Amino acid sequence: MDLSSINPILLIASLMVAATPILLAAIGEMVVEKAGVLNLGVEGMMITGAVVGFAIGVNTGSPALGFIAAALGGAAVSMLFGVLTQYLLSNQVATGLGLTLFGLGLSALIGKPYEGMKSPVLQKLDIPVLSDLPVVGPILFGHDPVVYLSLILVVLVWYGLKFSRAGLILRAVGENHEAAHALGYKVIRVRLMAIAFGGACAGLGGAYISLVRVPQWVEGLTAGAGWIALAIVVFASWRPWRVLLGAYLFGGVSVLQLNLQAAGLAIPVEYLSMSPYVITIVVLVFISARGQHGAPGSLGRSFHASG
Amino acid sequence: MKSLKPILAGAVLALGLTGPAMAADPVKVGFIYVGPVGDGGWTYEHNQGRLAVEEHFGDAVETVFQESVPEGADAERAITQMxxxxxDLIFTTSFGYMDATLAAAEKFPDVKFEHATGFKMGDNVSVYSARFYEGRAVQGTIAGHMTQSNIVGYIASFPIPEVIRGINSAYIHxxxxxxDVEFKIIWAYTWFDPAKEADAATALIDQGADVxxxxxxxxxxxxxAQxxxxxxxFGQASDMSDYGPMPRVSSIIDNWGPYYIARTQAVIDGTWASVNTxxxxxxxxxxxxDISDAxxxxxxxxxxxxxxxxxxxxxHAFTGPINKQDGSVWLxxxxxxxxxxxxxxxxxIEGITDDIPN
Incomplete structure (x- = not known):
């Protein structure tokens, strides 16, 4: 065993890349849940984004177009969920699970001709001078644009929810939809917009896997990343900065495990792959023992403007 | 009802014909794959072998395949279904199908089974494999010359003899x-998981591996790596020439076609017997x-x-003097x-610093 062969700077840089898909999906899901909607279909939306992004990326030769298409694709399938739960008042848990299964099947169907193909390369930002700085260079300035986009999204979501009027309305809808409705806010419309945003983020996250991290398409590519994103939202008690922390923590686990192995220390794979969920359960126990869980008041409840 | 009559008539005719037409019935050859045929590696080459059978025999043979069959309980169901x-002849193309193949073979004594890379045989179960370790010897030679950092990264799948043999052969050469060469080994515990394989490669590269x-x-x-x-x-199981001349400098290519054709011919001739190839x-x-210009x-x-x-x-790729890892003499x-x-x-063998996981 030789732990000194693990370079902490490169480790952090590669865990940022590994965590970006779940960070994107989790920050989107957090906004959805802040609006009072529980969408368990993150995995389905991610994998739809992964296959759509890959297909468009390969056909156009442009990863950027791939990402845009992935966001649109993710938002489009999320609207299935939106229409079913918001207008037809179907059960959100069941519909979300259905969306996951649907997304897995749909992506396998769309992706069949694309198996084994190479994706176009998304260039890393190579900022002169800055990228070559010791320590901070590889960590902060050596990534591709989507890593920065994910970080900017976290900042925007934090700022938007906390300081903007639109964020206030969204939180009001999520905390108490009847009160928000009584004040004249369009609960359904706000929630649909939030769901579409969550779908677009999940789609981007999926495309990051198929276009950058792997980069190729195979059936079942996301391999449970969507469920980890859902766990992160709870772990973070619905706060953007903690979502970032959780994503890097959970993303780091997989990278760390492989690095420990390469350094000669073998930890059974099973322990590390269950650790995100174990941590989430521990956090849940901790916050319920404290008595305040921070979940939006109307989370998971259907709204119908009656009487 | 009108339209049903000719169909029924046809069915009766077909039934009547089955007796004499039996000999001309195409032999049905099935393949169970562990990954998708588009994996560009192991399963891709088995599928190339299947296509070679189709091309060789034409209408005399019909082939079927099922891809991405998990190793484990579900494999037996898939084999039984086939x-x-x-x-008439089923190739199960991954080590983890070993027990499932034997269990299915017991239920269908008239069907011939061929299990790739395993070691358990039966009256109607052959095993076949390739000496991939010979290819690993060539890779090891190139790797030893090419590495600047003297660190070679190795993404291993499962701790089974075939994989351990490959590591040893590459290391020796x-x-x-x-x-001064040193091997860093990551066990991915999968045959096919691109995300995990990519992460493993990145982890090895981060730790200084340049092969x-x-x-x-x-x-x-x-x-x-690119x-x-x-x-x-190095391309694994398939040429992977899309990635040449760099990073892919050479490859091990599995060529199953001739074997599949020979075994299918044996079933047609009625000379099939359980063998270990x-x-x-x-x-x-x-x-x-091809070894590239790099x-x-x-x-x-x-x-x-x-x-x-x-x-x-x-x-021979394993020619003494070779000691085991604990220093005792093997060859x-x-x-x-x-x-x-x-x-x-x-x-x-001696010199590898890792432990084989249990």
Missing amino acids: ALSGA AKRVNP ILQHTDSTAPQAA SAGNVIT WDGIGAGMVGIG VPADVRAEAEALRDALGSGEY ADGETADDGTLAGMGFY
Whole structure:
């Protein structure tokens, strides 16, 4: 065993890349849940984004177009969920699970001709001078644009929810939809917009896997990343900065495990792959023992403007 | 009802014909794959073998396949299903199908089974594999010469004899040309998971490896090496020439077509018998892909000479003196390993610092 062969700077840089898909999906899901909607279909939306992004990326030769298409694709399938739960008042848990299964099947169907193909390369930002700085260079300035986009999204979501009027309305809808409705806010419309945003983020996250991290398409590519994103939202008690922390923590686990192995220390794979969920359960126990869980008041409840 | 009549008539006619037409019935050959046919590696090459059977026999043979069948309980269901659907010969193409194949073979004594890379046989179960370790010897030689950092990364799949044999063979030959070489090994516990393989390759590269050998089936490590730059890789199971001339500098190519054609012919002739086949470079079951220009000419010549010596049988990849990892003598000077020990190989040789996981 030789732990000194693990370079902490490169480790952090590669865990940022590994965590970006779940960070994107989790920050989107957090906004959805802040609006009072529980969408368990993150995995389905991610994998739809992964296959759509890959297909468009390969056909156009442009990863950027791939990402845009992935966001649109993710938002489009999320609207299935939106229409079913918001207008037809179907059960959100069941519909979300259905969306996951649907997304897995749909992506396998769309992706069949694309198996084994190479994706176009998304260039890393190579900022002169800055990228070559010791320590901070590889960590902060050596990534591709989507890593920065994910970080900017976290900042925007934090700022938007906390300081903007639109964020206030969204939180009001999520905390108490009847009160928000009584004040004249369009609960359904706000929630649909939030769901579409969550779908677009999940789609981007999926495309990051198929276009950058792997980069190729195979059936079942996301391999449970969507469920980890859902766990992160709870772990973070619905706060953007903690979502970032959780994503890097959970993303780091997989990278760390492989690095420990390469350094000669073998930890059974099973322990590390269950650790995100174990941590989430521990956090849940901790916050319920404290008595305040921070979940939006109307989370998971259907709204119908009656009487 | 009107339209039903001719169909019924046709069905009766067909039934009546089955007796005499029996001999002309196409032989049905089934394939169980562990990954998708588009994996670009292991399963892709098995599927090429299936296509070779179709091309060779034309209408005399019908082939079916099922891809991405998990190793484990579900495999038996998939194999049984294929036997029930009338397959006469079934190739199960991954190590983890071993027990499932035997269980299914017991239920269908009239169906012939062929299990790849396993060691359990039966009256109607043959085993076949290729001496991939001969290819690993060539890779090890190139890797030992090419590494600047003296660190070779190895993405291993499962701790089974075939994989351990490959690691040992590559290590012996890398060490022979470069005494300072060190192997870092990651067990991915999967044959095919591009995301995990990519992460494993990145972790190895981060720790200084500038040569990546893989015993997993996807091209993801090739892509990771390509984006890291200045890292070389080898195509696994398939040529993976999309990634040449850098990072992919050579490859091990599995060539199953001739074997599949021969075994199908045996079923047609009624001469099929349970056999244990283990062929290497000499028989053409293992091919060495073109060594690219990124490799200096003298290294290439040395690797090709080794390939030819292995092919002609004048050199064995496991030729003593070789000690086991604990320092005890395995092969004395000039002694070569017997197939029994190789088939069940569960130990590293001296110099590898890792432990084999349980």
